[in-house]
Amino acid sequence: MPAGLVISAPASGVGKTTLTLALARAWHNRGLKVQCLKSGPDYIDPAFHAAATGRASVNVDSWAMDRVTIEHLVSRAVDADVVLAEGSMGLFDGVAARGVSGNGATADIAEMLGWPVLLVIDPSGQAQTAAAIAAGLRDYRAGLRLAGVVLNRVASPRHEDLVRRALADVGIAVFGALPRHAEISLPKRHLGLVQAEEQAEIGSLIDEAARFVAEHVDLDAVLRSAATWSPRPAGNGLHVTPPGQRIALARDAAFSFVYPHMLEGWRAAGAEILTFSPLADEAPDTSADVCWLPGGYPELHAGQLAANARFAGGLRAFAATSPVHGECGGYMVLGAGLTDADGARHEMTGLLGLETSFAKRRMHLGYRLAALAAPMPGHQAGARLRGHEFHYSTILAQPDTPLAVVHDATGAVIAETGSRRGRATGTFFHLIAEDR
Template identity: 90%
Template sequence: MAAGLVISAPASGVGKTTLTLALARAWRNRGLNVQCFKSGPDYIDPAFHAAATGRASVNLESWAMDREAIAHLVSRGADADVVLAEGSMGLFDGVAARGVSGTGATADIAEMLGWPVVLVIDPSGQAQTAAAIAAGLRDYRPGVRLAGVVLNRVASPRHEDLVRRALNDAGIAVFGALPRHAEISLPKRHLGLVQAEEQAEIGKLIDEAARFVAEHVDLDAVLRSAANWSPQPAANGLNVTPPGQRIALARDAAFSFVYPHMLEAWRAAGAEISTFSPLADESPDTGADVCWLPGGYPELHAGTIAANARFRNALRAFAETRPVHGECGGYMVLGTALTDADGVSHEMTGLLGLETSFAKRRMHLGYRLATLAAPMPGHRAGARLRGHEFHYSTILAQPDTPLAVVHDATGAVIAETGSRRGHATGTFFHLIAEDR
């Protein structure tokens, strides 16, 4: 039987990822089997979880997934000693309109699974008010249980004492207090944390975080606060059809944003996945029957992609007879041109007419519900696909036939319809699940 906990906070940027990684590695160093999950649509954190635990982590998504899909995914923690779900944004932050099983809030997962919440509180610029915030979060939703808090970035022993006293008066357990420690800060860029595979020293960074947290946090008390949990059997798993039997998957620093549960579901359904690197000027497997280009950071490598004629020519040849699909960054590379942040335009593969620019930055962020107007690999016309969009590019041209009618979480129609031309299709959203 595993011990289940959710790591959350009042807001983003408070230290949830650092605490999750540190707890996971510290307990692993003690010989415990630790399984991590990510609540919400973030596709970067699961790779950090895997680096900390040695076990693959997946996303749990209440807006896009039904309860059976979530139950299926969390069942991978059945053989673990400790199960940690890292939240996104603030504990109760989600969208206004309910999705499949919730609003996407971390609280949905905590209540659904019955796991208590450890709050990371940053009391910078305040003292007793931190206790008021924690008490408000504790009492806001009856089905969500607060285990206690970890204070982060406390300024001094006196500051810590003021906050601790107020939390104790409110009946809230304090598991520890972390002074500022720049050495364990994870580097960031415009879509969030720099990816785990891009950081050669990630193991040392997590080890240092684990050492630091073990020195300042009562790990035994945190573990005792967890709920005993056994996974409930799911009648059905994920509603996922592989895009093909043999899938050529672009995979390198420019193409890495793909949800782990999607790849696992493809393999579980019998698909074979072969990877190739566009940045290394590699070609997709000629024996594959579909090619998939995930999102990532093509804007940081646009010059290399434009110069890699072997990759671009091979992809065009592939698309003459077989489907090619791109998500977000992959969609941009399927287009005609990508303008980087310096205003330099780079030729892409030209399989679609899409033209995008990072010189004119505009954030696109949110859940997407797409009803396909035509088939795309793995999904029939009329299918309802749920995903998440997050990028800073501006559309200069999107001239091809729309792939779907796309709505945001409020039901409003958006302009990012995706495109189709010949065997090529693309979307700005990253696919999470198809409605049953």
């Protein structure tokens, strides 16, 4: 039976992803089958997980997903030796209002699955206080079990000794300490890590992280701390409705943000996915029933997209007879224009009137609950969709008919309603699940 472990921290930026990838690769190199998961709405980390393990990773999200869906997704680990669920933000960080099965916190997943938590602690500028933080996290919520900690960015052997002694005093195991001067890190971008497919050297980076962690962390002790766990039969717990039978899916460096479980759900329901590359000036397959443009980084490629006449013309022709939907970056490309960070405006496909700008940056972040005022591909009017929004664009104009009434996780109505015009629809949020 697999051994399950959740990797979390007191906050973002402490080293969860690096440790997850390093452990996964180190155990993979020992011949173990390692399955990774990502707690929370993150489009990028699952691709890094797959690069480290050779197995597809998926998101599990207590705000947007019910327990049956989460257990279905976790059940892919039935043939694995060890399962690592990487958390997001701090261990207990989520939204104020409860969603479907929790508030989106990593702790929800740990408690639901009964897996212990491995904490990554950065004791920079601290000594004994690091133990107080770890003990506080251990004791904050009944039903949660702490496996131990890995210290990251330790300044010196003396610093490490002080922190280890303090943690021993409160009964918390230390599995290892990573020196500050030798820190292994991955490149960053404004939405998080640079995508795995953009890193030609990703394999060597992960190998180096695995070597570094293996030198400083007791891998056997970490593995022994994991919970033996018996996955439930997979069944059919995704309940994902594909937007069509044959789906033309934009897929390249500008359009890469789509949750893995959505694609898996579409295929499981019998849909065929036909990928095309707008950056390569490809148009959607005319035999498709629907075209779907995911999010990504269109602002980094706006000039190229604007120049690709075959793509734009093909998309317009497709939309004359069949539905087209865009999420976030895909929504922006369906719009009239996109202004890049330098203030240059690029003409987009014009299927919607949306105008967005990255010259006037404003972060939009959070869970979204949308009640559809009209149909969109795969969902009828009145459907309640759960998703997540994260971008830095400013809306200059959103003149079309609103697609939905959209609330944030507190229930407040927000301005990012999405749009519809003819057969084209778009939303700023990335779809995770439909309420049932």
